[in-house]
Amino acid sequence: MRTYLEFALKKFQNKMVYRLDFFMGMINTLITIAVYLCIYKALYGNASVIDGVTYKMVATNFVIALGLSQAFTFNEMFMQDKIKDGSITNEFLKPVSFKLRMLSENIGEGLFKVVFHFFPALILTCLYTDICMPKSFANLVFMLLSMMLGYLVLWLISFIVQTWSFWLFSVWGIVTIKNVFINILSGSLLPLWFMPRPLKTMISCTPFESIYFTPVRIYLGQLSGMDIFKAMMIQCGWILVLYLTGNIFWKQGVKKLVVQGG
Amino acid sequence: MEHMIEVSHVKRYYKVAKREQGMGNSIRHLFKRKYEIKRAVDDVSFTIKKGEIVGFIGPNGAGKSTTVKMLSGILYPDDGSVKIDGFIPYKQRKQYVKNIGVVFGQKSQLNWDLPLIESFELMRYIYKIPMDLYEENLHQFTELLDMEDFLYQPVRQLSLGQRMRGDIVAALLHSPKIVFFDEPTIGLDVVAKEKIRNFIRYMNQKNDTTIIFTTHDMQDIEKICERLIIIDSGKKIYDGSIQDIKNRYTSIKNIKLILEDGRKEMRTYDTSKKPMNQIMEEIFRENQVKDISICETEIDEIIRDIYEGSSRILSSEL
Amino acid sequence: MGELRIALQSLKMSIHTRLQYRVDSAVAALAVFIRESANIIVIYLALLKFDRINEWNVNEMLFLFSLLFLTYAFVVSLFADLRYFSDTIREGRFDRLMVRPRGLLFQLVLNNADIIASVGHGTLGIILFLVSAGRVGIQWNTGTVLYYTGTIIGGVLMQGGMFIIFSSLSFYFVETGSIRDIFYWNMRKFAGYPISIYPKVIQIIMIYIVPFAFVNYFPAQYLLRKPDMAQYPEIYMYLAPFAGIMIYFLAYLFWRFSVKRYKSTGN
Numbered sequence: 001m002r003t004y005l006e007f008a009l010k011k012f013q014n015k016m017v018y019r020l021d022f023f024m025g026m027i028n029t030l031i032t033i034a035v036y037l038c039i040y041k042a043l044y045g046n047a048s049v050i051d052g053v054t055y056k057m058v059a060t061n062f063v064i065a066l067g068l069s070q071a072f073t074f075n076e077m078f079m080q081d082k083i084k085d086g087s088i089t090n091e092f093l094k095p096v097s098f099k100l101r102m103l104s105e106n107i108g109e110g111l112f113k114v115v116f117h118f119f120p121a122l123i124l125t126c127l128y129t130d131i132c133m134p135k136s137f138a139n140l141v142f143m144l145l146s147m148m149l150g151y152l153v154l155w156l157i158s159f160i161v162q163t164w165s166f167w168l169f170s171v172w173g174i175v176t177i178k179n180v181f182i183n184i185l186s187g188s189l190l191p192l193w194f195m196p197r198p199l200k201t202m203i204s205c206t207p208f209e210s211i212y213f214t215p216v217r218i219y220l221g222q223l224s225g226m227d228i229f230k231a232m233m234i235q236c237g238w239i240l241v242l243y244l245t246g247n248i249f250w251k252q253g254v255k256k257l258v259v260q261g262g
Numbered sequence: 263m264e265h266m267i268e269v270s271h272v273k274r275y276y277k278v279a280k281r282e283q284g285m286g287n288s289i290r291h292l293f294k295r296k297y298e299i300k301r302a303v304d305d306v307s308f309t310i311k312k313g314e315i316v317g318f319i320g321p322n323g324a325g326k327s328t329t330v331k332m333l334s335g336i337l338y339p340d341d342g343s344v345k346i347d348g349f350i351p352y353k354q355r356k357q358y359v360k361n362i363g364v365v366f367g368q369k370s371q372l373n374w375d376l377p378l379i380e381s382f383e384l385m386r387y388i389y390k391i392p393m394d395l396y397e398e399n400l401h402q403f404t405e406l407l408d409m410e411d412f413l414y415q416p417v418r419q420l421s422l423g424q425r426m427r428g429d430i431v432a433a434l435l436h437s438p439k440i441v442f443f444d445e446p447t448i449g450l451d452v453v454a455k456e457k458i459r460n461f462i463r464y465m466n467q468k469n470d471t472t473i474i475f476t477t478h479d480m481q482d483i484e485k486i487c488e489r490l491i492i493i494d495s496g497k498k499i500y501d502g503s504i505q506d507i508k509n510r511y512t513s514i515k516n517i518k519l520i521l522e523d524g525r526k527e528m529r530t531y532d533t534s535k536k537p538m539n540q541i542m543e544e545i546f547r548e549n550q551v552k553d554i555s556i557c558e559t560e561i562d563e564i565i566r567d568i569y570e571g572s573s574r575i576l577s578s579e580l
Numbered sequence: 581m582g583e584l585r586i587a588l589q590s591l592k593m594s595i596h597t598r599l600q601y602r603v604d605s606a607v608a609a610l611a612v613f614i615r616e617s618a619n620i621i622v623i624y625l626a627l628l629k630f631d632r633i634n635e636w637n638v639n640e641m642l643f644l645f646s647l648l649f650l651t652y653a654f655v656v657s658l659f660a661d662l663r664y665f666s667d668t669i670r671e672g673r674f675d676r677l678m679v680r681p682r683g684l685l686f687q688l689v690l691n692n693a694d695i696i697a698s699v700g701h702g703t704l705g706i707i708l709f710l711v712s713a714g715r716v717g718i719q720w721n722t723g724t725v726l727y728y729t730g731t732i733i734g735g736v737l738m739q740g741g742m743f744i745i746f747s748s749l750s751f752y753f754v755e756t757g758s759i760r761d762i763f764y765w766n767m768r769k770f771a772g773y774p775i776s777i778y779p780k781v782i783q784i785i786m787i788y789i790v791p792f793a794f795v796n797y798f799p800a801q802y803l804l805r806k807p808d809m810a811q812y813p814e815i816y817m818y819l820a821p822f823a824g825i826m827i828y829f830l831a832y833l834f835w836r837f838s839v840k841r842y843k844s845t846g847n
Contacts, residue, residue: 024762031766034782035773039623042777043630050629169604173611180618189622194629336678338844352843360681369672375597384593387586388680388687416600 003096004104011108015116022116029070029121036062036189037129053193057220060131061191064219065212067121069188071113072151074106076158076175080165088257099159099250106155135221142228143219149235150211154182156242157207163246166253187213207238266440266472267310267333272342274303274328274496302328304496305342312439313470315462317487317504319477321569325496326476330442333474334364347439360389363438365430367445370417377414378428382435389436396435403431406461423454430458434465441465443475447482459485480562492568500568504561511564516557517541522550586682587690594657594693605696612700619772620645620708634774634808643712643804645772647796649705651735653698659740660694665747666756669842685744685835718803727821731799734824738795739764741824741831748831748838763790771796776808787816794823 016022037059044055079102082088091098125131134140161178165171183189185208192200192213203209214231217223223231277297303325310316320326331337332344335351335358344351349358372381386396404410407427412420417428426446434441443462447455463486465471477483483490484504492500500507513534519527531541545551598605620642627638636644661668665688668674677687718724746760753759767785771792775783786793794816801809802817809817 021757024759027762028766031762032769035766035769038778038782039626039633039773042633042773043626169601170608173604173607176611176615180614183618184621189618190625194626196625196628199625331675334675334679336675336843355678356681356683359679362679364676364679366672366676369676371676373593373597375600376593380589380593380596384586384589387582387589388682390582 004100007101007104008108008111011105012112015109015112025113025117026120029067029117030124032070033062033066033121033125036066037125040191051193053191056130056132057193058191059129060220061187061216063122063125063129063131064216065186065188067118067125068114068147068150068212068215069183069186070121071118072110072154073113074109074158076162077172078102079162080171083165083257092254102159103155107151110151132220134219135224139218139221139224139228142232143215146215146218146228146232146235149232149239150215152239153207153210153235153242156239156246157182160242160246160249163249163253166249166256182208182211185209186211187216207242210235210238264312265309266312266314266347267308267474268343268345269309269329269333270307270343272303272306272329272332272339272344273301274325274332274337274340276300276302301496303332303339303493306493306496306498307342308491308498308501310472310474312472313466314489315466315473315487316475316489316491317477317483318474318491318493319483319565320493324494326493327444329493330444330474330476334362334442335359360436361439363433363436363441365433365441365443365446367426367443367448370425370429371432372417372425372428374418375416377416378409378420378431379413381417381428381432385432385435391436395437399435399437400431403434403461406464407431407457421454423450423457426450426454426458427461430461437469438471440472440474443473443477445477446475447477447479455479455481462486480560480565484561492565494569507564508559508561511559514559515541516559516563517545518555518557519545519549519551520553522552583686586686590690591657591693594690594695598695608696609699609703612697613704616649616701616704619769620704623772634777635806636774639712639715640800640804640806641773642708643716644774644796644800646705646708646712647731647735647799648768648771649701649708651732651739651795653702653705654732654736655739655743656697656701657693657695658689658736659743660697661688661691662743662747663760666750666754669750670754674842684839685832688747716804724803727802728799730821731795731802734821735795735799736824737828738791738824741828742790744828744831744835748835751838751842767792774806774808776811787812791823791827794820 040055040058040062044050044058048054079088082091088098091101134143157178158175161171161175164174168174185203185206187209192203192209195203210231214223214235218228218231276299278300279297306325306329318326318329328337332339333346333351335355338352346358347361349361351358372378373384382400385391386393391399404413407430409424409427409431412424417425420428430443430446446458446462450458459482462473462475466473473486475482475486488503490500490502490504490507491498513532515531515533515538517529517531519529521527529545533541545554623633623641623645624638627633627641631637633641665674668688674684677684680687713720742764746756746764749756749759767790770778770782770786775786775793775797778786783793786797798812798816798820801812802820
């Protein structure tokens, strides 16, 4: 456990070397959020509530979902690069789990971006836009917890797609397409309240809702009491399903690598 | 004979950011950086005649590549001047570089995914090489370097040695008067190295091409160069023939001993300070010797000795 | 003439490279197409609910977007190598260009043309144009066709000029990707929508600093005449094709200056 914590910290620290990256990443997040806030302000026009959703709620959705989606990015070509240059076999010789190392490094990077890109952007956004406060302190706590579960869902989906690099020449295309699905269906680009009904029903059967929309709904108090518990159980369910799926691909991939000698 | 290359009192300094360890320092580093001045090239002068082959050596970071960069027109010197074939390289770039070829051993200019021939074609257009010269050179070079077999294979499938040969051809197709080789044999096997060395010698003899090359391989130096320039910490510390430097070391002998009890020993003696017979006498008096061999100092060793600055006899003279 | 030969050979090499991995190239082009469609899908879905954004309907929005994609399809082939210019410098490939007897910028243009992205963006741009051009009430005649062609060329040069400026910054700073991300990519995100929806500051940036407004907003206004044009000087619609040429020229001057400085400071 200590080793993996060390990996995460190391990554966190490495990110600090480029000071431009630090300032710019924050502005990057800020601007991305701003674009969508402007679009929805214009779409709302003079209306105050549409389908029971206020502009303030939409703004909150974007600040959290879009802001986090900016922070929760990592190098998704990592496994492919390791496989292509053959260095993955060296990784197997090390006394640490490759998967956990990958996860902890990604978390370290994510943490850096949350602290140095997301939080400052969040504070600056609040200076020019009104966003909803959390329903209650408990909601905030549950939201943070649910956010971490959301991260795991996001990471595991990426992990599954990355394992396909054992078979494919390049996973770049698939990773890109996957991210389009995540961005649209998780509500980070389009608040899920406004999705056409059939699409909305479909999305509720996928893990995408669990990534950002569940934490947002907990924060806003659209879920409370037992519903929060239920939503988080669904998140955990997806984590389990995705973890098992990912593991199957991973094991098969490693087997293929060993049999064919890379 | 007229000088092809004249370098006089060239200086080149860099500002280097200092990086410190630790979390606190990383955070501080985000906001403020410290710099220090590094004297990459510090008052270097030399001249090279047309048709000379000069080996340019020095430890890593000695200022070799910075010097080569100034000679090839990539960098201005901070002070001093460079004049090559009547041009000031860094001021008349486009005109000047038509006459030179540069081979970077570690930076290929070949297109990774395509056959060599495609990259060569590009060179033909870039250097406006007349068709007959292009074909003549291509034919001759590929024959000399034994490349016919892999001219039409994607570069990514070639071995390092094959790729290096491709890079050399790409840099020489326009028949440059001066060629800079930057570590052309790095990482190659003995056969490939030998091919490249032969080729370099041939180019020099046949076309009277002036050649400067940097290397870490002393075999390259011994087999190709007449002249050697050594720089260290930005300063020129030796400039002269290989033979000369070897002569200065002829008095240094390495004596290998195998003793009765099986121990092996390696000793270095300076015969200018102590006559050989006295050395031998001492050895045989103090040891039970089973076998003995006396060797000249290898050029590798001489160079290492010079780099280390602990020159046993040359320190004052160099 | 010689320049044209080099350009053609470079382009040929870029295409040959991609043709070596046919399936992968096709998947990648599709991926670019889908990735770029995301914004379109999002605005389309949003307009299903909201109908209009500052008086612009769906088709007009698609037309506005089409200009962005069509121009970028050219930009990404012509100026592709400039996107990785900081790597080019760091890995010493720029030094290689300097020992060749040709213009430095010229050697970068068309080198490693990103055919994949061109196909992805280009296809999307064409589709959006075909879907929207007939439904937004533009009278297509000699005048409008000429204007349209002019804005496409201007838009390409405008963005090429921006690429050149950002690349030139690599001569001064180690890490310039982020600056480019902010000024180019983020501003491009703004550019998908009518600039009138943004706060004044952003509008000013989009018109005068990173002048994307001249790539799609003002040209679209010339052809569509939406009411929100009233807040800007009318002349901007006519300037659109020329703004690109001007920016490209300024960019070229800055590039020249920066190369000179690079030669004197190294990296």
